[in-house]
Amino acid sequence: MFDVTRFAKAADSIIEAGHFLYQRGWSPATSSNYSARLDEHHIAITVSGRHKGKLHPGDVMVVDLSGHPVQSDCRASAETPLHTVLYELFPEVGAVLHTHSVKATVLSRLLSAGQSLILEGYELQKAFSGVETHDATLTIPVFNNTQDINGLAQKTKQWFASHQGQPGYLIRGHGLYTWGETMEDCLRHVEAFEFLFECELEAMRVRP
């Protein structure tokens, strides 16, 4: 069983995140999904197909880390396994955000198969938790898009098990996944990624 007060707080943080991300144009229409940890075994996550700029408490539900709904008849996000593997892998993770911005989508399509996005030399990298210097190299893998979400979840789990310090990944032509200890950390990570994606796209334009 989960703590109802915790769920209410988690749902509020998810709704607020949705309003912010929609306003910024990073979660258009029914795209994207968001989650927050309730305890060792449960997360709050968005119901599938809901408009992320108009979220209300009925658009957030509880699943266990196997992805099974808990006290809900709703269908959890189709991408739930991409969230649960992160909570399983990293006990310190408290929130996961998936967004569909134009910049993440375009940039992911410009990188070739198997190529990671390498971020280095940017002062703003320090916006990621645990990054202390612009000298750090961040490796952001790009996974091919697929409708086999369980298969993709296993691929991400395998990659991040051996690259624990990296703050997110792209799915080609689809969007960004990032996470943090708190929803505030996670939102800061989305914002940092968006700035860095814009820099990378601008650099490609100036020096193709």
Ligand SMILES: CSCCC(=O)C(=O)COP(=O)(O)O
């Ligand atoms: C309309 S976007 C297609 C589905 C998607 O990529 C997404 O992020 C939203 O899926 P969900 O099941 O979480 O609503």
Ligand SMILES: [Zn+2]
């Ligand atoms: Zn998506």
